[in-house]
Amino acid sequence: xxxxxxxxxxxxxxxxxxxxxxxxxxxxxxxxxxxxxxxxxxxxxxxxxxxxxxxxxxxxxxxxxxxxxxxxxxxxxxxxxxxxxxxxxxxxxxxxxxxxxxxxxxxxxxxxxxxxxxxxxxxxxxxxxxxxxxxxxxxxxxxxxxxxxxxxxxxxxxxxxxxxxxxxxxxxxxxxxxxxxxxxxxxxxxxxxxxxxxxxxxxxxxxxxxxxxxxxxxxxxxxxxxxxxxxxxxxxxxxxxxxxxxxxxxxxxxxxxxxxxxxxxxxxxxxxxxxxxxxxxxxxxxxxxxxxxxxxxxxxxxxxxxxxxxxxxxxxxxxxxxxxxxxxxxxxxxxxxxxxxxxxxxxxxxxxxxxxxxxxxxxxxxxxxxxxxxxxxxxxxxxxxxxxxxxxxxxxxxxxxxxxxxxxxxxxxxxxxxxxxxxxxxxxxxxxxxxxxxxxxxxxxxxxxxxxxxxxxxxxxxxxxxxxxxxxxxxxxxxxxxxxxxxxxxxxxxxxxxxxxxxxxxxxxxxxxxxxxxxxxxxxxxxxxxxxxxxxxxxxxxxxxxxxxxxxxxxxxxxxxxxxxxxxxxxxxxxxxxxxxxxxxxxxxxxxxxxxxxxxxxxxxxxxxxxxxxxxxxxxxxxxxxxxxxxxxxxxxxxxxxxxxxxxxxxxxxxxxxxxxxxxxxxxxxxxxxxxxxxxxxxxxxxxxx
Numbered sequence: 022x023x024x025x026x027x028x029x030x031x032x033x034x035x036x037x038x039x040x041x042x043x044x045x046x047x048x049x050x051x052x053x054x055x056x057x058x059x060x061x062x063x064x065x066x067x068x069x070x071x072x073x074x075x076x077x078x079x080x081x082x083x084x085x086x087x088x089x090x091x092x093x094x095x096x097x098x099x100x101x102x103x104x105x106x107x108x109x110x111x112x113x114x115x116x117x118x119x120x121x122x123x124x125x126x127x128x129x130x131x132x133x134x135x136x137x138x139x140x141x142x143x144x145x146x147x148x149x150x151x152x153x154x155x156x157x158x159x160x161x162x163x164x165x166x167x168x169x170x171x172x173x174x175x176x177x178x179x180x181x182x183x184x185x186x187x188x189x190x191x192x193x194x195x196x197x198x199x200x201x202x203x204x205x206x207x208x209x210x211x212x213x214x215x216x217x218x219x220x221x222x223x224x225x226x227x228x229x230x231x232x233x234x235x236x237x238x239x240x241x242x243x244x245x246x247x248x249x250x251x252x253x254x255x256x257x258x259x260x261x262x263x264x265x266x267x268x269x270x271x272x273x274x275x276x277x278x279x280x281x282x283x284x285x286x287x288x289x290x291x292x293x294x295x296x297x298x299x300x301x302x303x304x305x306x307x308x309x310x311x312x313x314x315x316x317x318x319x320x321x322x323x324x325x326x327x328x329x330x331x332x333x334x335x336x337x338x339x340x341x342x343x344x345x346x347x348x349x350x351x352x353x354x355x356x357x358x359x360x361x362x363x364x365x366x367x368x369x370x371x372x373x374x375x376x377x378x379x380x381x382x383x384x385x386x387x388x389x390x391x392x393x394x395x396x397x398x399x400x401x402x403x404x405x406x407x408x409x410x411x412x413x414x415x416x417x418x419x420x421x422x423x424x425x426x427x428x429x430x431x432x433x434x435x436x437x438x439x440x441x442x443x444x445x446x447x448x449x450x451x452x453x454x455x456x457x458x459x460x461x462x463x464x465x466x467x468x469x470x471x472x473x474x475x476x477x478x479x480x481x482x483x484x485x486x487x488x489x490x491x492x493x494x495x496x497x498x499x500x501x502x503x504x505x506x507x508x509x510x511x512x513x514x515x516x517x518x519x520x521x522x523x524x525x526x527x528x529x530x531x532x533x534x535x536x537x538x539x540x541x542x543x544x545x546x547x548x549x550x551x552x553x554x555x556x557x558x559x560x561x562x563x564x565x566x567x568x569x570x571x572x573x574x575x576x577x578x579x580x581x582x583x584x585x586x587x588x589x590x591x592x593x594x595x596x597x598x599x600x601x602x603x604x605x606x607x608x609x610x611x612x613x614x615x616x617x618x619x620x621x622x623x624x625x626x627x628x629x630x631x632x633x634x635x636x637x638x639x640x641x642x643x644x645x646x647x648x649x650x651x652x653x654x655x656x657x658x659x660x661x662x663x664x665x666x667x668x669x670x671x672x673x674x675x676x677x678x679x680x681x682x683x684x685x686x687x688x689x690x691x692x693x694x695x696x697x698x699x700x701x702x703x704x705x706x707x708x709x710x711x
Contacts, residue, residue, distance in 0.1 A: 043135065046146050047128055049344040050153055054124045056337050057154050057435050058161055061442040062116035066449040067600065069482070070166035071112070072489030075600070077535065078105045080497050081505060088503055088535035095269075096212035097169040104168055110599040115164035122175040123161070127153035129178035130404055133185045137230055141364055143345065144411055147427065148368075150341065151407035156437040157310030157399040159392060162445040167397065173213040174400055177220045180206035184224055184254050188231050200253050207257025215265065216386070219379030219401050221258050225251055226371040233367070295384050302390045303377050306399040307406045314392045315433050318440035326443045334435035338428045345427075365412050372408025379405060394482070448479040451553050453602045454612075456490045458557040459548060461616035465591035466495055468508040470583075471540045473522075475514070475549040475575050487511035488538065494596045503535060510538035514574045518542070522578045547582035549575045555646040556612035559587060559619070564686050564693070568648045569678050589624050611642040615649045622652040625695065630656035647672050648679055651686060658687055658705055659695050666701070670708045684710040 067075055077085045083105040086098040108114035131149035138145065160167045180203050187199035211218040225247075232247045305313075322330060379401035383390060390398035410430065417423040455476060466472075474487045481487060488511035496508040512518045521527040521542040530539045547560040551570030558566050560575075561584035567576055598604075607613045614637035621629035634653040637643075644650060650669050657665040674680045687705045690697060697705065 042142065043131075046131065046142075046149075046344065049146075049340065050127050050131070050149060051124050053150065053337055053340060054120055054127070054153055056333060056340070057438045058120045058123065058442075059116065060333060060439070061446050062120075062162075063113055064446045064449065065116065065162055065442070066112055066453060066602065067165070067489075068163045068445055068448065069486065071163060073483075073485035073534070073536065074101070074165055075105075075110060076485075076489045076493055076497075077505070079110055079493070079600075080499050082499070085535060090534075092534070094169070094213065094215070096209065097214075100169050100172060100213065110597070112164065115168060116162075119161060119164040119168060119171045122171040123153055126171075126175040126178045129175070129182040133178070133182040133227060136182075136185045136189050137227060137234070138364060144364070144368070144415060146345075147411045147414065148404070148407045151410055151430065151434075152404050154337075154431065154434040154438065155310065155399075155403040155406065156314050156434040157306050157390075157392065157396060157406070158403065159314060159396040159437075159441050161438070162442055169213045170217075170397055170400065173210045173217045176206045176210035176213070177217055177401075178404070180204075180210060180254075180257070181220070181224045181227065185227055185231065188228065188250055203254055204257045207254060208260050211258065211261045212264075215261075216382040216388075216398065217401050218258060218261070219382050220375070220404070222378040223371065223375045223404060224254060226374055228254075230367050230371070298389055299377075299380060299384045302380050302384065302398075303402075305392075306380070306390050306402045307376050307409060310392070310399060310406065311410075311430065311433055314396075314441070315437045317392065318444065319436055322440055322443060326440075330436050330439040330443070333439055334432045337435040338431045341431050342424065342428060365416065368408050369412045372405045372412065375405025376402040376409060377405070447553075451476060451478040451550075452490065454553075454605070455548075455550055455557055456494060456596060456601055457605055458550075458612050458616050459491075459559070460494055460594050460596050461613055462557065462559055462620055463587045464593050464620075465588040466491070466509060466546065467586040467588060468496070469539070469541065469544065470509060470586040471542065471545045472509055472511040473514055473518075473545050473547045473578065473582075474511070475572055477550050477553045477555070477570075481513055484511040484513050484538070485536075486513075490601070493600055494594045497597075504532055504537040505535060507536055507538040510540045512540050512542070512545075514572075514578075519574050519577055522581050525581060544586070545578070545582055546584070546586045547575065547579060551646055556615045556644070556649050558648070559584060561623075564689050566648050566651050566686075567678070567682065568646050569676060570646065584623060587620075587623065589620060608640055609642075611637060611644055611649075614642060615644065615652070618652045618656075622655065627656040627659050627695070631660060631662070647676060648682070651679075651683065654683060655686060655690060655695075658697055658701055659690065661698050661701055663701065663704060666705065666708070674709070680709055683708075 074086075074089065077089060078101075083102045086101040086105070087095070090096075090098040090101070104115070104118065108118070127149040130152055131145055134145035134148060135142065161171070164171075183199050183203035183206065187196050187203055190196040190199055207221075207224075210220075228250050229247050232243055232250060236243055236246060319327070319330065380390060380398070383398040383401075388398055389395055390402070414423055414427050414430070417426060455474075472487050472491055474481060476486075488507055488509055491509045491511065492507055500506065522545060525543045527542040528539060530537060547562075548557055549560065549568075549571055550557045551568035555568065555570065558568070560566070560579050560582040562580045562582040563584075565579040565582065567579055571579075596604075605613070614633045618630045618633040621627075621633065630652050634656070650673055654666065654669045654673065657669065670683075673683050684705070687697065687702075687709065
């Protein structure tokens, strides 16, 4: 339904100041987004699911995304194929594009709201701002895997803005163009991420607002007009759902809508649980999002990062407040004049419906929005939450209290995202350090070895957190067949995996998104790092070096690790810098000397172990975990260097756990072909075994 003549006249009269202040607000949103999402982007690398996506694309080509996504979201493959062809392995560009999509989404929402309620400019700006920096979505820094999700959000709001523009346009030609754009983007965005479909309630709510503002008919007549206006745009979700239900066969139960609804018909109790979870999730995304992520992330920061985050958040708050005050000057409006009861009611109702109903597609597939791995499910509700919070803020009578409240919201959101980015940087740094050490330690690893690892920062939730970087380093060759066969499989150390390893038997061959890996639980190699300041240890099950900081599960399975899977005679691998960053400086890294000494120990080159220890000592490099002295202790014992053995004993024996291991390791050396002299054997027994 096109805009009436009076609205057109008013819009024309306001065109100059509106254009100026709109660009001003767009610039503020872009700058705020940059300050919130980009300060640490250059220090973040691959994160979680990024590992297998980039490994597959890097080794098999961008067209392999079609194999990855064919089972559930085939449209996403086209997006990722284009994006990877543009950006390749350079993760910084994915951060830039994710930031751009978030900014465009906030611009689109602001534009849509402006076309409906131009006199509520400050309120519209605040809603768009809160959508941009909503603190409940914490996967922004996982930019490769979430590229499609963030693009889907952008296209959803673009589609809604195009809808409003079409309804506000009188000329049939342009109106048809805007309608076509709205329908096209309305088909694409759920094809990328089907649970974003809940945003259709926002489209309908805004159409209702447009009709209500321009038509004072009886409710029944008005609803008929709303339906007529909505009908062309309803074709977008209808086309998607028709394809999804009747033409596409998903192989993944989580995205099989028929299977999920089948549970409801099989047991009505499922519906009750859905309702309970729905209410919980709505409360979580609307209210707890402003407190829980902030609490979980901000107070674990180091002092330097905490102060930096505070400073950056203050800058964002000042920028928003300055823009807010300048906006009043540009529009020559007093803040209080922008608030009216009808606007509050309409916006609050729209916000509640959007926040609540946008969660429905998530609930019916038995998922929950949280502030961990499932924070992505809160993203569709973010606009509704922004509306609810904005109405609450504008309902505060005191201008000073209102300003403080808005500043607090912006501060919390900005600080939360900075703290989240710091965590991503720490995970990146640790992951890169871990695999550089593995590359120093292992010239190659026997194909078919099942890798088990423990990172000190960031939980290993999926096996590709391990096999992704491992195969990048050792077996990155392109393969001709589909599915590709991973030469180095991996296993997450669950209770079930621990039991299979302890039994020493069992094999499984899971197939996941075009990747086939054969896990042999009788042929594992354990790699562990007890803390971020410790070195990675490749465990020799016959004589394991175990740290007091190792997880209990590592201690349980250590004796089953087969170090012979490390091929010591091959050439040193060179991890690609685009994936793992530049190689750390050897002269500043104790762990470089430890890894080379441990490799020399495996080769039986005890003189080289001693030489490496002496070189590290000259550089004043020392371990943070005394278990890392074990190769040097064994080397000096074998070479009859009693003075050095004595010196090392004073450091190792500070931990009874390490003292006992030293006794076992030294006494097992004759069985390994490296007997100690009688004098040294007696000496080490006295030092370590009594």
